[in-house]
Amino acid sequence: MEKHSHCCIICNEERSIGIAICNQFICDGCEQEMVKTDAQDERYPYYIKQLKRIWLKKNA
Ligand SMILES: [Zn+2]
Structure with missing residues (x-):
């Protein structure tokens, strides 16, 4: 499986597991x-x- 990493908006770490809300990413942790x-x-x-x-x- 291909892994995509995203920058978590809470901890600012690059993570591959988590949830995306309105194109923003929050890592699982x-x-x-x-x-x-x-x-x-x-x-x-x-x-x-x-x-x-x-x-x-989102409202911007
Ligand atoms: Zn995080």
Whole structure:
């Protein structure tokens, strides 16, 4: 199978496994982290901020 790597918008690492939302890529690791990250977690606002970039790009 051919592997495509994408730059994850959360960690900025090149990854081949993950999900694409609106042409933006989130790697498997970050997706898992986001799923289990509690809203009280200090990283949560960072994830939201990165995700907002997706929506902003989508609406641009
Ligand atoms: Zn990532």
